[in-house]
Amino acid sequence: MKAWLLNDFGLDNLVLGEAPTPQPKAGELLVKVGAVSLNYRDKAIVDGIYEPHLVPKPLIPVSDAAGTVVAIGDGVTRFKAGDRVNSHLYSRWLDGAPGPDESLYSFGSPLPGGLAEYMIIHEQSAVRAPDAMSDEEAATLPIAALTAWYSLVDFGQLQPGQSVLVQGTGGVSIFTIQIAAALGARVIATSSRDDNLEAVKKLGASDVVNYRVTPQWEQEVLRLTGGKGVDLLLDVAGGNGVNQSIAATKAGGRIAQIGFLTGQETQLNLMPLIFRQTTLRGIAVAPRSSFDRMNVFLNDKKIRPVIDHVYTFEEAREAYQHLARGPFGKVVIKVS
Structure with a gap:
């Protein structure tokens, strides 16, 4: 089969080649990949800054895929040939709390990912793709x-009328705005671009803040919330900006730490964290059971993904370059 292979770190070392077409073993599905989408994790893996010790070489990268089951292994009962399915990043995290080693069983590293014509997904890990979505959307x-759903619902326990702040206009952030608005929450969004801020208003954001124009954006968030702060904040930036996130969150509020765009380390000021009694929780996606519940919600609320651009299979490198520039929504690669 045709496959993109990461032979070493660096985008120049991601090359289009061939790999053996995998065969499903007991309990496994052979999926003909229709499309994949890129996340910052995929870029960080190629760059060699995301658990590089776990990255096999060569690696078929990219965790997020949607496609059609074309063959099944012995004993498979959850799916049949012809079913459309999604991959699930943490292939063994099915329900409940995460185990200590979920990252060892992740698609796109160290397990082979979806940037190929075919991939193997265990039937227990696979999720039925929404019927109303194309492969490009489902991917x-x-x-x-x-990540947005788990942060808002499972961790954040967001209720109608509560407030949530989301940073930026990447894939997680756009979904957060759409889902939070559908849950009846007040959404405050930050970005460095006014055109993106105008666009997110149409997706459900109630208030917007340009953090380049207003570097002390947490003060503006406090003003917008009458000095209280938001009930829930999704931090995609990381770095020392976590201190601003704490200041922008209400006393007893919650922060979902889901990204590290500005740095994997932070100099945390503990006193505000302690005195405001803030819950700071690292979020690394979610179990499959949460995925199943989310897809029902997305169907019910008729939420459609926002896709910035769809690239062809041969344009995978260009897709990575687009991701590095900062898309509005998702970057997708159509495989077949």
Whole structure:
């Protein structure tokens, strides 16, 4: 089969080649990949800054895929040939709390990912793709949508009328705005671009803040919330900006730490964290059970993914370059 192979770190070392077409073993599905979507994790893996010790070489990258089951292994009962399915990043995290080693069983590293004509997904890990979505749309769900859903619903326990702040206009952030608005929450969004801020208003954001114009954006968030702060904040930036996130969150509020765009380390000021009694929780996607519940919600609320651009299979490198520039929504690669 045709496959993109990461032979070493660096985008120049991601090359289109061939790999053996995998065969499903007991309990496994052979999926003809229709489309994949890129996340910051995929870029970080190629760049060599995301658990590089776990990355096999060569590697078929990219965790998030949607496609059609074309063959099944012995004993498979959850799916049949012809069913459309999604991959699920943490292939063994099915329900409940995460185990200590979920990252060892992740698609796109160290397990082979979806940037190939075919991939293997265990039937227990696979998720039925929404009928109303194309493969290109469904491929955006496994990390971006599910991280937003888990942060808002499972961790954040967001209720109608509560407030949530989301940073930026990447894939997770756009889904957060759409889902939070559908849950009846007040959404405050930050970005460095006014055109993106105008666009997110149409997706459900109630208030917007340009953090380049207003570097002390947490003060503006406090003003917008009458000095209280938001009930829930999704931090995609990381770095020392976590201190601003704490200041922008209400006393007893919650922060879902889901990204590290500005740095993997932070100099945390503990006193505000302690005195405001803030819950700071690292979020690494979610179990499959949450994915199943989310897809029902997305269907019910008729939420459609926002896709910035769809690239051809041969344009995978260009897709990575687009991701590095900062898309509005998701970057997708059509495989077949």
